[in-house]
Amino acid sequence: MCAGKLCLGPVDSAGTDNAIYRLGEGIVARAQRALDEARRSKAREGRRRKGTTMSPWDALSRPWQAAFAEAIAAYLRHGSAPIGAVVVDARGEIVARGGNGASTNRLSHAEVNALAAIPTRIDRSKCEIYTTLEPCPMCTGAIRMSQLRGVHFAAFDPSAGFTAYLQANEFMREFPCSSHPPTNIALELVIVSLVTEYRKRAGHDRWRERWTRYHPQGAACGGSLAASGAHAEWVASSLTPEQLYDHLVSVGAP
Numbered sequence: 001m002c003a004g005k006l007c008l009g010p011v012d013s014a015g016t017d018n019a020i021y022r023l024g025e026g027i028v029a030r031a032q033r034a035l036d037e038a039r040r041s042k043a044r045e046g047r048r049r050k051g052t053t054m055s056p057w058d059a060l061s062r063p064w065q066a067a068f069a070e071a072i073a074a075y076l077r078h079g080s081a082p083i084g085a086v087v088v089d090a091r092g093e094i095v096a097r098g099g100n101g102a103s104t105n106r107l108s109h110a111e112v113n114a115l116a117a118i119p120t121r122i123d124r125s126k127c128e129i130y131t132t133l134e135p136c137p138m139c140t141g142a143i144r145m146s147q148l149r150g151v152h153f154a155a156f157d158p159s160a161g162f163t164a165y166l167q168a169n170e171f172m173r174e175f176p177c178s179s180h181p182p183t184n185i186a187l188e189l190v191i192v193s194l195v196t197e198y199r200k201r202a203g204h205d206r207w208r209e210r211w212t213r214y215h216p217q218g219a220a221c222g223g224s225l226a227a228s229g230a231h232a233e234w235v236a237s238s239l240t241p242e243q244l245y246d247h248l249v250s251v252g253a254p
């Protein structure tokens with residue numbers, strides 16, 4: 001077993017192989033976190049010099065930033081609905097990620113993809129999932145079957161949201177899973193804007209009245225974005241999730 005340094009010698013068992021893989025994974029994750037932090041620190045310093053305050057992106061917790069980044073990858077890179085999810089362990093470390101891929105596979109939902117990516121060594125009963133949109137019936141079922149202890153969602157889904165059913169019967173309550181509805185009004189607005197933009201562009205108009213009743217400002221913003229061709233512009237640009245988020249908060253700031 002290698003303690004604290006990378007082994008490069010011959011691999012003589014599956015256990016050693018897995019240990020090396022996990023160590024490598026940890027090093028890459030730490031390097032990525034250090035890079036992200038350096039980038040955020042530079043941006044903060046720039047804002048401090050200009051006398052401006054914390055950006056909307058900086059106000060998001062790390063799981064929400066990561067879930068939003070997954071949503072934007074699904075939306076801009078893969079042409080799917082803008083929905084992303086991450087799973088965090090007991091220490092709040094991100095252990096799995098997933099984005100929506102329903103444009104090519106109707107069952108490829110962000111939450112299911114994130115749940116399927118949880119490493120087997122992780123104790124799921126201590127994990128919570130952060131998803132940008134309230135889980136649908138399939139994902140609510142998958143969360144129950146994964147025996148997670150909590151689900152956080154950034155915006156309600158007035159057409160397919162199903163988290164109320166975590167309490168539906170004895171089976172669903174067997175492994176208690178707390179439900180955490182939206183708490184950040186800026187993030188909620190951005191998610192509703194993007195989801196309603198996607199729905200409008202994709203011709204999913206069946207539940208439009210429900211979305212407008214739930215969040216008139218977000219639904220109006222989504223309609224304007226669809227009419228202006230914003231999605232095509234964003235696909236052609238090199239906008240980061242952070243830049244897109246701060247832009248959307250600034251144009252629709254509640």
Ligand SMILES: [Zn+2]
Binds near residue numbers: 109111138139140
């Ligand atoms: Zn789903």
